[in-house]
Amino acid sequence: MRILISNDDGINAPGLAILEEIAAELSDDIWVIAPSEEQSGAGHSLSLSKPVRIRQHGERRYSVSGTPTDSVMLGIGKIMGDLKPDLLLSGVNRGANLGDDITYSGTVAAAMEGTLAGVKSIALSQVHSADPLYDAAPFQAASHWGAKAIKPLLEHDFEPRSLLNINFPALRADAVKGIRITKQGFHDYSRAAIIEGKDPRGAPYYWFGLNGIEHTLGHDSDLEAIADGYVSLTPLTLDLTHQVAHKKLNNLYE
Numbered sequence: 001m002r003i004l005i006s007n008d009d010g011i012n013a014p015g016l017a018i019l020e021e022i023a024a025e026l027s028d029d030i031w032v033i034a035p036s037e038e039q040s041g042a043g044h045s046l047s048l049s050k051p052v053r054i055r056q057h058g059e060r061r062y063s064v065s066g067t068p069t070d071s072v073m074l075g076i077g078k079i080m081g082d083l084k085p086d087l088l089l090s091g092v093n094r095g096a097n098l099g100d101d102i103t104y105s106g107t108v109a110a111a112m113e114g115t116l117a118g119v120k121s122i123a124l125s126q127v128h129s130a131d132p133l134y135d136a137a138p139f140q141a142a143s144h145w146g147a148k149a150i151k152p153l154l155e156h157d158f159e160p161r162s163l164l165n166i167n168f169p170a171l172r173a174d175a176v177k178g179i180r181i182t183k184q185g186f187h188d189y190s191r192a193a194i195i196e197g198k199d200p201r202g203a204p205y206y207w208f209g210l211n212g213i214e215h216t217l218g219h220d221s222d223l224e225a226i227a228d229g230y231v232s233l234t235p236l237t238l239d240l241t242h243q244v245a246h247k248k249l250n251n252l253y254e
């Protein structure tokens with residue numbers, strides 16, 4: 001089994017090293033192709049207004065001077081040549097990719113790009129916490145539960161144009177209660193806080209910060225599973241069509 005690994009935190013991200021360890025439990029044919037710089041929040045963006053460079057760091061190890069999507073597109077379309085991957089793993093992201101945050105996520109977008117290329121694709125994210133005890137082993141839940149979550153999926157046929165989004169709770173591995181299959185949740189309030197500051201020349205600038213995750217319980221959601229101490233595994237689809245609205249709009253124009 002040939003595995004392509006990417007992420008959105010960059011080729012030197014600690015979470016990428018964790019994902020390499022997880023992948024090594026599944027195969028010895030691993031290709032690492034990731035952005036050269038941090039790309040969190042890049043979503044599914046593609047570099048169109050500037051050229052993209054590929055740099056080789058070792059055997060089956062490359063960085064791309066672009067977005068997560070650029071990395072996967074060049075990885076499958078150029079670097080790997082005829083050696084198409086059987087599995088794409090994106091992550092392990094430092095931070096959650098839950099609920100409404102999914103469309104901002106470069107981690108999930110890299111998995112979307114793999115899905116578009118016909119490759120079984122899984123995004124993995126480690127929720128982080130401000131707890132100093134947790135910070136001593138920030139990827140412990142992902143590290144212990146990663147291969148456990150992925151292995152059954154290797155035997156499972158993914159639905160066409162679908163991918164999986166896995167999030168690990170900010171807990172020690174032995175405190176994680178298990179794996180729950182979830183639906184994409186939604187935040188009760190916008191997570192983005194707009195922070196205003198002044199640059200060294202006195203001109204205002206704006207920087208997006210984060211508010212806490214607020215959500216309504218009781219929707220079998222990814223947010224709820226994480227709050228309950230479970231690994232969340234959400235099947236996602238590339239088709240963004242709203243089926244109910246599609247039907248209603250058809251009636252509207254009859």
Ligand code: MN
Binds near residue numbers: 009095
């Ligand atoms: Mn990231």
